[in-house]
Amino acid sequence: DVKVTQSSRYLVKRTGEKVFLECVQDMDHENMFWYRQDPGLGLRLIYFSYDVKMKEKGDIPEGYSVSREKKERFSLILESASTNQTSMYLCASGTVETQYFGPGTRLLVL
Amino acid sequence: AQRVTQPEKLLSVFKGAPVELKCNYSYSGSPELFWYVQYSRQRLQLLLRHISRESIKGFTADLNKGETSFHLKKPFAQEEDSAMYYCALSVSGYSTLTFGKGTMLLVSP
Numbered sequence: 035d036v037k038v039t040q041s042s043r044y045l046v047k048r049t050g051e052k053v054f055l056e057c058v059q060d061m062d063h064e065n066m067f068w069y070r071q072d073p074g075l076g077l078r079l080i081y082f083s084y085d086v087k088m089k090e091k092g093d094i095p096e097g098y099s100v101s102r103e104k105k106e107r108f109s110l111i112l113e114s115a116s117t118n119q120t121s122m123y124l125c126a127s128g129t130v131e132t133q134y135f136g137p138g139t140r141l142l143v144l
Numbered sequence: 145a146q147r148v149t150q151p152e153k154l155l156s157v158f159k160g161a162p163v164e165l166k167c168n169y170s171y172s173g174s175p176e177l178f179w180y181v182q183y184s185r186q187r188l189q190l191l192l193r194h195i196s197r198e199s200i201k202g203f204t205a206d207l208n209k210g211e212t213s214f215h216l217k218k219p220f221a222q223e224e225d226s227a228m229y230y231c232a233l234s235v236s237g238y239s240t241l242t243f244g245k246g247t248m249l250l251v252s253p
Contacts, residue, residue, distance in 0.1 A: 038187075074245065130238070130240060132190055
């Protein structure tokens with residue numbers, strides 16, 4: 035059974051803080067993805083990675099960066115959190131077509 | 145660029161009624177289409193893909209290239225079908241899925 039875990043279910047941060055969201059998968063997948071999920075906007079891709087140390091921008095990369103130092107781990111970094119980054123963040127791994135999602139991290143930026 | 149449109153934000157039906165969640169796409173080539181589902185307090189997961197031509201939990205979806213649609217259908221809705229449904233598209237040569245904005249299905253007793 036594929037397991038994708040995210041480091042936190044809920045986070046509360048202050049404006050300007052640097053925020054790290056961690057994602058780990060145990061299926062040796064090469065592809066990993068970070069999305070944000072907002073009501074009425076659906077899923078929007080922030081960044082993805084198809085190999086260690088490789089990363090590609092998605093549709094909304096502004097204000098975010100990522101790190102993939104090991105195959106199983108893909109980190110999303112908010113360099114300076116802002117209130118408009120309050121959202122549900124979903125990590126996924128797998129093939130492009132069949133993605134396995136983590137439980138999500140609900141981030142509140144005050 | 146490709147696009148996926150789900151025209152309904154919310155679809156509310158009674159138990160036992162037929163349900164159809166609409167999905168239209170824009171892409172001139174041959175895409176692969178998928179439906180993902182997220183039940184309350186559960187992870188987003190793949191429900192079905194058009195190339196499999198399978199029925200999952202009583203749901204089916206047919207790719208209509210002429211109408212560029214991939215509507216999700218079930219003849220008799222159940223309360224446990226209540227969830228958020230996302231239509232998604234994959235295009236050869238692209239490394240990502242394009243998701244629609246989602247439709248919340250509410251099935252009332």
